[in-house]
Amino acid sequence: MSNGATEMLLSACSQFLAAYAPFDRMEPEALRFLAEHVKLAHYPKGARILANEMGVARALYIIHRGQLRVKSSADGTGNAAYASVTLGPGQFFAIGALMAQRPTSSAYVACEDVFCYELPADDFFVLTQKSTVFNLFCTQHIAGLLKQSQQQLQLQFAQRAAEQRTMNSPLAAIVKREPVSVAAEASIRQVVELMADRHLGSMVVVDAGEQPIGIFTLSDVLKRIVLPGTSLEQPISAVMSPAPQTMPLAANAHDAALAMAMHGIRHVLAVDEGGRLKGVVSERDLFKLQGAGLRQIRHAIDAAGSLEVLQHARADVRQLSLTMLAEGVGAQEITQFISTLNDTVTRRIIELNLDRHDLYGIDWAWLSFGSEGRDEQTFSTDQDNGIVYICTDIMDREQTQWRFLEFARDVNADLDTCGFPLCKGNIMASNPDLCLTLEEWEEKFAQWVRTPEPQALLNATIFFDFRPLYGRFNLAHRMRLSLFRQTQGNPLFLRMLAQNALSVSPPLGRIRDFVTGADRDHPGTIDLKKFGVRLFTDAARVFALARQVEATNTAARIKRAGALMNISPDDVAASLDGFNFIQLLRLRHQHFEQEHGRAGDNLIRPDELNEIERRILKEAFRQARKLQARLKLDYQL
């Protein structure tokens, strides 16, 4: 219907819109389409124009007149940075919710009489196709949200890191647990038992007024009790160091460090105004505060002469990863960093064990598989390793393997001690099936490729991501070449592997935005490993094997194979962004979980993410879907 009245109203509407970006740059036909399809609606003061409870966003709202307030619903982090924003004429919402076809998590409330032009969702999507300007704007809008989210994450971590790192923090902030103290009359036996029981490095002796009168430390046990043969029934006051160094709770960490250096002591006692004991600050506490740099950690690891030092180094790796998160380092760099330092720890453990195991004269290499093989380790990771060696004389084979297994058992145990739990699936070098000669490995791989039954395909997803860690790297290279020869000769294998990769779909629903029902024991959650990173790593593995890309790292595989597959650099970058975002969420989740004393799992609750994160996560899953679509196309699945 075209008449004078409509023409007049449309041109007035277009004129209004054209005064604001991005409509000012929009193509005339697209602008006309927009004006033709909007409806003008009115909302009185206080009305909720759009809110979460209204369900999936059904229209784009462009404010014609009046002001409204955007109220961010609680996003779980208590972040109030963008809790309240006011929108006025020419501004619009909620593009993110519309594009993701899900409810908005903010509430849009009219501050006065508000008139909005409303464009129904269907027409909105037509418009994004009609107008390149508008399309670009919406895409950039989403990209902007991504940046915003990263900044938010950084802010969150920066605060935490700052709390933990500063040497200016008062002792009150450093002292974590209630001090344990004993009276001067307590027997040495009682004190030592208590220390052993509670894993204490020191014990403070107090008088009736809770004022410290002495300190007794573990190192005193040897010098003052064992060597002189002191009776354990004597009172502790006989062997304690009297007049310990005390400092008020308000003193800062720096003061404590200074006092320790000046008096050559390892403990400082924090006391309140009444001189009563409130806590013990150790040298180690202060060392943690200072935070170790990457170079110090590497240096410490390389020079480590005992497992104890390596255990500390592992803790430092965690601390530094946290700092890196705070500094806004991307997930890819962090996972690679964790892998690198874990490699260093592993190498040092291997070296320490080589002192005790003679493997001289044999060519061999330590291999890592799975996420470590891909350089994608997160905070919680168990062992996935194996050994390849050359056996020149078949008669020596059994004997040689036995020596390697002995060696591997020790290394696996030491790795466990240093925070890499033993692999539940026994994917470890101490497993005779994974401690093989080059020929055996080649045969094993060939077998899986020739008969791609389910178990073989599962093995492929773990073992084909192998990477040498120590020893003769060229052995691993020969394994890789042999693997490529096999996969090129068996097109069926790649097809089956692709099919296997497609067996898990991105958890995106048709109606609700996320599918969270996959795990019955944990309703409302998404396993970001199984339904997140694996989507990317599985697709990338097929791409890499098909194009003989040697890399094992998922990002590197997608980049290199993508170039050979004529995937545009933009698309490659988009899928890497998606992959990295999921990894970032995993890292953050694991960190918080472990901080609260739980085993770091990969189960996140979409409901607990904020609006922006949910949008981006959804986009990340869409990127995974794109990779899967490519697999379907390539293998006609």
Add this chain to the structure above:
Amino acid sequence: MTWLSRLFAGQEAPDPALTARQQQLLANWRQLPAPDMRRSHYRCRYVVVDVETTGIDVKTDRLCAIGALAVVDGQIDFKDAFQLVLADAVPSAAGLAAERSGAAPVDALLAFLDFAGKGPMLAYNVPFVAAMIERTLAEGLRVELGLPWVDLAWVMPDLFRNIDPAQGGLDAWLSHFGIESIRRHDAVSDAYVTAQLLQITIASGARKGFATPASLLELEKARRHMHQSG
């Protein structure tokens, strides 16, 4: 064709000047059900009307233009709008107009009826707007509109008692609510701003318990009664 329709229409034809098609359209309109005045504002179609005339005397002045907009379920759709400019209102067509003695073209009036349906109708200053439109329809189509009219000039002072733009009329209301005209005194433009006032009115009405067209009419009746007796 006129003679043919006359032949067939016989005595029942209300106006022998109409063609069969025109009579059919008129009959269609007559058969539309009366508006359900008890439905919510947000479930009905208000027809908001304004006029341009040669002057302010209902008896002697003539209608120049009608502008109308629908407010459907509380929203304005620009495609659902109507404009009728009468020939004698256009100076360049004055010669032609004189010959037709100001009668509105039948098809245009039928189009208006088609757009309006059975209302409810709404205007600012109904006694004038409705009289002008009803007289024109009676002259051109011999049709009696017979639809309920809601007058914002009566309803709004009651719903917005703390505001008193009574002296200023429509302009005062527009400036109070910050509504800008495209071209003031153009029938379409005035109908558009009136429609926006209606949106504000029904939102306020709904909050105060006047949730239907019928309740607005009752409000208006009570106020008129008070004014007459007071």
